[in-house]
Amino acid sequence: MEYTIQVLIVEDDKRIAEINRRFVEKVEGYKVVGIATNEQEGKELIEVLQPDLVLLDIYFPDMNGIQFLKWIREHFANIDIIMITAAREIDTLKQAMHGGVFDYIIKPIMLDRFTETLVKYKEYFYKMHELMKEKELIGQEEIDQLIRRERTFGDADGELPKGIHRLTLEKVLAVVKQYRDGITAEEVGKLIGASRTTSRRYLEYLVSISQVTADILYGSVGRPERIYKLKR
Structure with missing residues (x-):
């Protein structure tokens, strides 16, 4: 928990x-x-x-x-x-x-x-505590993730593509980080209170900037689904 x-x-x-x-x-x-x-x-x-x-x-x-x-x-x-x-x-x-x-x-x-x-503080808090438990030394990339927290997606919505808003984007990314085994656009939408189409748009944007990866899951019934995971 x-x-x-x-x-x-x-x-x-x-x-x-x-x-x-x-x-x-x-x-x-x-x-x-x-x-x-x-x-x-x-x-x-x-x-x-x-x-x-x-x-x-x-x-x-x-x-x-x-x-x-x-x-x-x-x-x-x-x-x-x-x-x-x-x-x-x-x-x-x-x-x-x-x-x-x-x-x-x-x-x-x-x-x-x-x-x-x-939302930013929570991400920082969990990341810092995770690092403290896992290691004694830290790399530059991890330092940048902690210190430059406001610059992850640019300092203003104006720097993002049309239809992508920073606060919603950070909510989507926070959800993906919690599901290490992957999550679908529909599941993300339910968790943040958005439609499947909206959540997929944000997820695909995260894929395009190499923050998230997408794989195809072939179920036994129905069409294949895209599963989104945090990029390692």
Whole structure:
């Protein structure tokens, strides 16, 4: 059974915290294990729960999120952080990036943008843990897959062929990665809530860019089916 990523939300506005919780739990593989609304609660919950990921605001009545980020880095270096904030100052962004945040999302949150980040983070999280279990040394190609996660399919939908959208493409690829023995377009469509035709279009695009391979499966009844697998 696949590990569920444990998330702590640190946000002083309870209404926004609840919205963020619902957004997170719409994405398979995540669970919100706590919500903190101030510095004391945040530190206590991090110490007790030690989550995998913290969603952190910057503006609080009793603290600054950047300072809280530094505290997390000092005491819990393995916890990942996504900033979710109204702060638009370039210096604040720079400090957050120096603190090693996975992403920096401006409020108000757009669901598609947030979901895109969570899909990317989940892929990064599983890949990192898989590598840590399998080996001590890592190659350049694997490093590039981890660090250049936003460039896998280009930085914007405009760089993709017409009818191919990055978020859907990443969902399709994430499904294929889970089925090492292969999966059909129809099965992918059911899992992502799309038609067989749509899922096949995305799968064939992944084949064309050498991310996925396609084989023909000849069943005892009916027409042959294309089986898609992650390229090794």
